[in-house]
Amino acid sequence: MADPMLSVSGLSKTITLHILHGAEVRPLRDVSFDLDAGEFLAIAGPSGAGKSSLLKCLNRTYLATAGTARYITRAGETVDLFSAPEREVVALRRDEITYVSQFLKAPPRVPAVDVVASVLTQRGVELEVARERASAMLSRLGMGPSLQTSYPALFSGGEQQRVNVAKAFVAPPRLLLLDEPTSALDADNRERVIELLHEAQAAGTAVIAIFHDRDLIRRLADRVLVLADGTAREVAPDDDYIAGDSVTDELLEVSR
Amino acid sequence: MVAPLLRVRDLNKIYSGKGHRIVACEDVSFDVYPGEVLGIVGESGSGKSTVLQCLFQDVIPTSGSAFLTSFHGGERNMWDADRRERRELRTHRMSMVYQNPRQGLNLMVTAGGNVAERLLAADWRRVSDIRAKASDYLVRTEVPIERMDDFPAFFSGGMQQRVQIAKALANNPELVLLDELTTGLDVSVQAGVLDLVRDIQSRYGVTAIVVSHDLGVIRLLADRTLVMKDGHVVESGLTDQILEDPQHPYTQLLVNCVTN
Numbered sequence: 262m263a264d265p266m267l268s269v270s271g272l273s274k275t276i277t278l279h280i281l282h283g284a285e286v287r288p289l290r291d292v293s294f295d296l297d298a299g300e301f302l303a304i305a306g307p308s309g310a311g312k313s314s315l316l317k318c319l320n321r322t323y324l325a326t327a328g329t330a331r332y333i334t335r336a337g338e339t340v341d342l343f344s345a346p347e348r349e350v351v352a353l354r355r356d357e358i359t360y361v362s363q364f365l366k367a368p369p370r371v372p373a374v375d376v377v378a379s380v381l382t383q384r385g386v387e388l389e390v391a392r393e394r395a396s397a398m399l400s401r402l403g404m405g406p407s408l409q410t411s412y413p414a415l416f417s418g419g420e421q422q423r424v425n426v427a428k429a430f431v432a433p434p435r436l437l438l439l440d441e442p443t444s445a446l447d448a449d450n451r452e453r454v455i456e457l458l459h460e461a462q463a464a465g466t467a468v469i470a471i472f473h474d475r476d477l478i479r480r481l482a483d484r485v486l487v488l489a490d491g492t493a494r495e496v497a498p499d500d501d502y503i504a505g506d507s508v509t510d511e512l513l514e515v516s517r
Numbered sequence: 518m519v520a521p522l523l524r525v526r527d528l529n530k531i532y533s534g535k536g537h538r539i540v541a542c543e544d545v546s547f548d549v550y551p552g553e554v555l556g557i558v559g560e561s562g563s564g565k566s567t568v569l570q571c572l573f574q575d576v577i578p579t580s581g582s583a584f585l586t587s588f589h590g591g592e593r594n595m596w597d598a599d600r601r602e603r604r605e606l607r608t609h610r611m612s613m614v615y616q617n618p619r620q621g622l623n624l625m626v627t628a629g630g631n632v633a634e635r636l637l638a639a640d641w642r643r644v645s646d647i648r649a650k651a652s653d654y655l656v657r658t659e660v661p662i663e664r665m666d667d668f669p670a671f672f673s674g675g676m677q678q679r680v681q682i683a684k685a686l687a688n689n690p691e692l693v694l695l696d697e698l699t700t701g702l703d704v705s706v707q708a709g710v711l712d713l714v715r716d717i718q719s720r721y722g723v724t725a726i727v728v729s730h731d732l733g734v735i736r737l738l739a740d741r742t743l744v745m746k747d748g749h750v751v752e753s754g755l756t757d758q759i760l761e762d763p764q765h766p767y768t769q770l771l772v773n774c775v776t777n
Contacts, residue, residue, distance in 0.1 A: 279766035280773060321755055323762040347741055347755050348550055368737060370712055399643065406695075 264333060265295040266467055267319075267436060272328035272343075274314050288314035290327070290491040296467050298435070301458075303482035303498070304471045310488040312471045313363065316438045318343065320360035320468070321350045332358075335435060355383050359434040363441050365421040367413040374399060374409040377427045384432065398427045403454055416444040426454055434459040439470040444476065455480065520549035522724055523572075528581035541567040542748045552722045555757060556739025558729060558771070563610050564748040565728045566616075569655075569694045571596075572726070573613045574603055585610060587691055594600070608638040612685035617698035621684065622664060624670035625707060628660060628680045631669065632687050639688040654683040657711060675706035679713065686717065693725040699734060711737055732775055736760060743776035746766045 274289040288311035296302050304312045307414055317323040318410035319330060319342055330342040335357055340349060341513075342358075354360070367376045374395050399409050402423040408416070413424050422445045429437055443451045458481055460469060472478050478485060481497045528665060530544040542564035553591060557565045568690050570576040573584060574596070582594040587610060596608060605742050612635075615621040632651035655665055657727075658679040669677050685693055695714070699707040715738060717723060725768050729740050735756060736743055742759045744752040744767065752765040763769045 278769065317541070317761065322757045324754070324758060324764065350755060351553075351740055367713070370708060379719070422660050500560075 264339075265334050266298045266370075267296040268329075268331045269294050269296075269319070270331070272315070272318060272330070273321060273326050274311070274318055275326045276320050287320070288491055292486075292487055292488070292491075292493040293473075294493065294495065296436075298467050299462055299465045301462055301468045301470070301481055301483045303317075303478045303485045304469065305473075305478060305485055305502070306488035312488055312493045313440055315488065316360060316440055316469065316471065319438055320358065320434075321347075321356070322360070322446065332436070357435045359429050359432075359436075360438040360440070361425050361429045361440060361442055363444065365413055365425040367421075367424065369414060370412060372410045373404070373413050373416070373424050374447060376413060376424055377431050380428050380432050383388050395427065395431055398431045399423070401457075402427055403450055419450070421445065422446060423450060426498075427455070430461060431456045432463055433466045435466060437461065437468045437470075439468065441471050441473065443472075443474070451477075519550060520591075522551045522586050522592070523549040524584045525568075525572070526582045528568065528571060528583070529579045530564070530571055530576065538562075538724075540747070540748045542571075543743075544693060545748075545750055547743055547750070547753065548723060549726060551623055551724055553741065554718060554725045554727055554739045556727050556729065556735040556742035557745060558732060558735050558742055559745035560730060560771075562747075564743040564747045565730075566696055567615065567748075568745075569696050569726065569728055572692075573607060573611060574598075575613075584691070589659045590726055604638075608635070610690060611692045611694060612688070613694040614678070614681050614685045614696065616696050616700050618669065618674070618681050621681040622669050622677060622679075627666045627732040628655060628672070629665040629670055629681075631680060632684045635687045636682050647679060648686065651683075654687045655680070657686075657717070658683040659709075673695075674702050675708070675710060678702065678710050682710075682713065682717075687722070693723055695725055695727045697729055699731065700729070714738060731770065732760065744771070 269292045272289055272292040276286040278284045294314065302314060315321060318325045321342065321472060325343040328343060333339050344482055368508065374392055377392035377395035377399060381394060382388055396409055404408050404423055408420065413421050425453055426442050429439065443454050458468065479498050484516045485498055486493050487496055523727045524548045528541055530541040532541060545568055557568060567576065570577045570676050578596055581596065583596060584591045585595055587744050588595055593647065593732065595606060613621065624699045629648065629651045632654055636647045636650055652662055652665055656662060658678060660679050660683060670766045672680065699710050702710065718725065728732065729735055742753065742756045744759060744765065746767045752759065752768050759768060760772055763772050
């Protein structure tokens with residue numbers, strides 16, 4: 262049996278707030294899971310359960326306090342995402358791992374199409390080609406030419422989210438980390454994102470995605486990691502927790 | 518793995534006089550890789566500008582070593598350079614954009630002449646080549662070409678800064694040092710200068726060290742960031758990690774002082 266593409270073991274995160282007299286927050290405690298190429302792992306759980314912290318640790322936006330994340334690169338090398346040299350993380354973010362935050366953080370005064378194209382130009386694609394592909398992806402997400410050449414800072418929440426999602430799919434990575442990618446989208450756009458996710462998965466992209474919408478989890482996920490109070494347990498997408506009518510209430514119950 | 522372009526080890530700069538001893542920076546070590554932008558952030562007096570001044574040898578460090586790959590194959594400490602080598606480092610290999618354009622420009626030499634000075638220092642000789650190259654760089658940094666023969670003393674602060682950037686880039690330096698390049702400019706002009714630097718960086722892949730007290734500038738330009746306080750590097754990491762998960766009490770304070 263081959264090693265999984267990503268193997269997270271014993272991930273804990275403690276944040277010490279020195280400016281609040283050393284108060285400690287522990288968003289994650291001893292979280293472990295594996296993920297194979299092309300697999301879709303959904304992360305579920307109530308607000309504050311540590312879901313975003315988990316993705317940020319994998320992206321190295323947060324430093325893990327304990328644990329390892331053994332990732333096998335495209336070149337077949339094994340790196341620990343939690344402790345790899347910063348230079349390697351920069352290269353992996355450029356070439357293999359894409360993290361899409363819940364809210365777009367676009368540089369100011371850059372048109373939406375260039376925000377998306379930058380993902381490609383960083384990988385060495387010519388600017389004109391990159392713009393064409395970025396524009397096609399934004400069009401697919403229902404964004405017309407006039408919006409594409411405007412600054413995302415002026416956009417509505419749903420429009421910003423589509424720019425963010427376009428960044429993820431304009432050059433599908435090997436590992437995609439998504440933080441509630443459809444939270445601000447209408448039904449049509451949500452369906453387009455699901456379509457893009459199916460395509461990426463078929464092309465071998467492994468996905469870890471936070472969703473609150475249990476319908477989306479059922480439709481997309483191979484496996485579900487339920488986080489409550491920083492600890493994780495794995496359930497199947499058709500588990501009662503996910504299939505239940507009031508999943509959030511039940512999850513809140515678990516955390517008590 | 519790519520080798521670093523610059524390695525700095527145990528840089529110390531101590532100013533001592535009668536009865537007092539001021540540590541500007543102490544045991545500062547870091548690497549800069551080709552094509553990368555390294556940010557150095559900290560409050561005034563933290564020693565961040567001293568690091569740049571030492572690298573550009575405006576100031577001679579008390580101790581430490583710095584190795585530039587292209588300088589004797591990265592084997593010879595830059596701070597052991599003789600006069601001729603030091604001049605070569607400053608004219609061919611590195612350039613500096615100062616917070617105050619008066620330091621980086623001769624305000625009573627024309628804008629074109631300022632850029633030309635740099636090219637002359639780098640052994641350019643033909644006047645027509647120099648003029649063409651100078652105008653090319655002024656265009657790239659969005660200095661109106663009809664102002665090429667005017668004196669920067671009569672330019673606005675933002676345009677002076679753009680002439681400085683043109684001058685700094687003119688001889689294709691391996692490493693560009695940018696010291697508080699937007700401080701003192703009003704916000705709309707700051708935005709223009711930042712956009713210019715970001716555009717140049719993405720187009721030409723310039724390797725740079727950006728020193729700023731402004732986390733917004735660092736967020737926009739730097740891949741990795743060092744946080745300095747009282748002459749020490751208290752924390753270093755990927756820029757987004759420094760901003761979102763700061764570890765050191767001072768960095769936490771700094772990040773939480775940003776108003777938006």
